[in-house]
Amino acid sequence: xxxxxxxxxxxxxxxxxxxxxxxxxxxxxxxxxxxxxxxxxxxxxxxxxxxxxxxxxxxxxxxxxxxxxxxxxxxxxxxxxxxxxxxxxxxxxxxxxxxxxxxxxxxxxxxxxxxxxxxxxxxxx
Amino acid sequence: xxxxxxxxxxxxxxxxxxxxxxxxxxxxxxxxxxxxxxxxxxxxxxxxxxxxxxxxxxxxxxxxxxxxxxxxxxxxxxxxxxxxxxxxxxxxxxxxxxxxxxxxxxxxxxxxxxxxxxxxxxxxxxxxxxxxxxxxxxxxxxxxxxxxxxxxxxxxxxxxxxxxxxxxxxxxxxxxxxxxxxxxxxxxxxxxxxxxxxxxxxxxxxxxxxxxxxxxxxxxxxxxxxxxxxxxxxxxxxxxxxxxxxxxxxxxxxxxxxxxxxxxxxxxxxxxxxxxxxxxxxxxxxxxxxxxxxxxxxxxxxxxxxxxxxxxxxxxxxxxxxxxxxxxxxxxxxxxxxxxxxxxxxxxxxxxxxxxxxxxxxxxxxxxxxxxxxxxxxxxxxxxxxxxxxxxxxxxxxxxxxxxxxxxxxxxxxxxxxxxxxxxxxxxxxxxxxxxxxxxxxxxxxxxxxxxxxxxxxxxxxxxxxxxxxxxxxxxxxxxxxxxxxxxxxxxxxxxx
Numbered sequence: 065x066x067x068x069x070x071x072x073x074x075x076x077x078x079x080x081x082x083x084x085x086x087x088x089x090x091x092x093x094x095x096x097x098x099x100x101x102x103x104x105x106x107x108x109x110x111x112x113x114x115x116x117x118x119x120x121x122x123x124x125x126x127x128x129x130x131x132x133x134x135x136x137x138x139x140x141x142x143x144x145x146x147x148x149x150x151x152x153x154x155x156x157x158x159x160x161x162x163x164x165x166x167x168x169x170x171x172x173x174x175x176x177x178x179x180x181x182x183x184x185x186x187x188x189x
Numbered sequence: 190x191x192x193x194x195x196x197x198x199x200x201x202x203x204x205x206x207x208x209x210x211x212x213x214x215x216x217x218x219x220x221x222x223x224x225x226x227x228x229x230x231x232x233x234x235x236x237x238x239x240x241x242x243x244x245x246x247x248x249x250x251x252x253x254x255x256x257x258x259x260x261x262x263x264x265x266x267x268x269x270x271x272x273x274x275x276x277x278x279x280x281x282x283x284x285x286x287x288x289x290x291x292x293x294x295x296x297x298x299x300x301x302x303x304x305x306x307x308x309x310x311x312x313x314x315x316x317x318x319x320x321x322x323x324x325x326x327x328x329x330x331x332x333x334x335x336x337x338x339x340x341x342x343x344x345x346x347x348x349x350x351x352x353x354x355x356x357x358x359x360x361x362x363x364x365x366x367x368x369x370x371x372x373x374x375x376x377x378x379x380x381x382x383x384x385x386x387x388x389x390x391x392x393x394x395x396x397x398x399x400x401x402x403x404x405x406x407x408x409x410x411x412x413x414x415x416x417x418x419x420x421x422x423x424x425x426x427x428x429x430x431x432x433x434x435x436x437x438x439x440x441x442x443x444x445x446x447x448x449x450x451x452x453x454x455x456x457x458x459x460x461x462x463x464x465x466x467x468x469x470x471x472x473x474x475x476x477x478x479x480x481x482x483x484x485x486x487x488x489x490x491x492x493x494x495x496x497x498x499x500x501x502x503x504x505x506x507x508x509x510x511x512x513x514x515x516x517x518x519x520x521x522x523x524x525x526x527x528x529x530x531x532x533x534x535x536x537x538x539x540x541x542x543x544x545x546x547x548x549x550x551x552x553x554x555x556x557x558x559x560x561x562x563x564x565x566x567x568x569x570x571x572x573x574x575x576x577x578x579x580x581x582x583x584x585x586x587x588x589x590x591x592x593x594x595x596x597x598x599x600x601x602x603x604x605x606x607x608x609x610x611x612x613x614x615x616x617x618x619x620x621x622x623x624x625x626x627x628x629x630x631x632x633x634x635x636x637x638x639x640x641x642x643x644x645x646x647x648x649x650x651x652x653x654x655x656x657x658x659x660x661x662x663x664x665x666x667x668x669x670x671x672x673x674x675x676x677x678x679x680x681x682x683x684x685x686x
Binding site for chain 1: 326353364
């Protein structure tokens with residue numbers, strides 16, 4: 065089970081890195097989406113995948129000897145998903161705004177803040 | 190007094206809530222913003238005072254024992270960083286009341302500003318690695334909003350770079366956290382320090398530590414990973430740029446300090462790598478600054494080169510050098526924020542940010558020239574200003590541990606810093622004014638006070654640190670002593686020997 069998921073993670077990460085390296089911003093964004101979801105899988109594997117038993121202990125008596133599922137990675141992933149969702153939503157809006165403003169999503173054609181700023185500064189003034 | 194470590198965080202949180210409630214009432218929002226800033230300053234001052242004799246304050250949230258719940262720890266380093274956050278938050282808040290236009294306020298400037306401060310305070314006070322990640326994200330999302338407020342072309346462009354690199358940084362950090370959890374099954378920093386000491390030093394440890402170091406290096410704008418900073422900082426309004434320049438990269442440096450002193454204290458390979466990177470960071474930053482003519486972009490490049498100095502002290506890693514790093518961080522935060530605020534005044538009165546088109550300030554506003562002179566030449570390291578002592582301590586630490594090459598680089602960078610500061614000085618202050626006549630008179634008395642007051646406070650602090658470095662350095666030395674004995678921290682958090 066773990067092995068399979070590890071291969072899956074490897075595949076997804078290579079796909080996402082390929083996408084992130086693209087100059088097209090939408091591709092870059094999809095790369096980030098895949099990458100951040102894949103990292104959630106990594107956290108999941110980090111908590112060991114050996115059991116389907118829920119992490120509950122009876123109120124009386126001892127904890128059973130069977131391996132219980134680890135609840136902590138799930139809590140971590142939940143937090144990471146929520147945070148990731150917020151960031152990605154912002155990034156998506158930003159890409160849309162860039163496309164509206166510059167009529168392109170090719171990041172090679174941007175660079176106003178670095179090279180062409182002096183003209184822009186004059187325009188602003 | 191158990192809840193004391195949470196106070197700065199809670200103060201920020203309450204201001205955020207009040208800001209939401211007063212969304213429609215801009216005057217009320219402004220006044221809560223100011224009162225909150227004063228309160229934050231008082232609270233961080235109190236915390237600093239308490240820590241100065243109680244050493245380490247620990248609070249276990251929800252009553253869960255240390256490695257299981259979230260821990261908040263304030264040691265001397267955290268207290269210093271929190272106090273400086275309070276001071277900078279206070280000064281920039283005053284400046285913001287005049288600088289922020291109503292349009293920006295309506296789109297939520299103050300809200301994002303306080304969420305940013307909350308994230309910074311949280312990052313400085315947490316003792317849990319995953320929690321640190323969460324605070325980084327809080328900071329990040331707030332800074333995204335602040336960065337694009339106004340929707341200028343340049344801002345969107347700069348924000349794109351800022352967002353993309355910082356997203357990658359946080360994802361890498363999360364990956365490292367996952368791997369750490371798989372290795373030792375804990376994310377409490379004190380517990381990590383304890384468990385990693387016993388962990389065999391294999392390739393996995395190297396990978397994880399490098400991943401964390403890369404993530405923090407992107408945050409603190411170290412050499413190959415700094416491109417987001419000069420692309421974005423100069424595009425926003427001055428208030429935002431000032432708080433970014435003062436605090437954000439320093440949070441990354443703080444995380445690097447924690448990584449190399451607490452989580453993995455004996456990691457020499459990463460320290461030598463950091464030393465190497467520190468040298469290149471200094472050089473590239475200052476060379477970038479030397480070729481720039483945009484006031485704030487020039488200063489942004491200087492942030493990078495100054496980060497190099499801090500990391501240099503960190504990489505030398507004796508407790509004297511660490512004290513130098515902390516001293517340098519404090520000095521740098523004060524000076525850099527001040528320079529950004531002054532650049533704002535200059536560009537506002539001169540109607541441009543290009544220093545070639547500015548001029549004549551010395552003749553018309555000699556007091557402004559003096560206020561610029563203090564932080565600018567402190568940055569370059571002219572005695573007796575604070576930067577001189579910071580550099581002296583770092584250079585002495587480097588020579589003591591016979592790192593001659595980095596000493597030479599640091600001295601040369603110092604000279605180049607002086608060159609680019611002189612460039613601003615001659616262009617903006619000494620040169621005869623060209624097309625635009627600067628006019629501070631149009632500001633009116635209250636506006637003038639609000640604009641100049643924070644600048645004066647920060648300049649006074651630079652002067653005070655410069656004239657009385659000994660008591661300040663003593664505090665830094667105590668903090669460095671504490672972080673070079675991670676077992677004290679571990680003992681305080683886990684209550685074990």
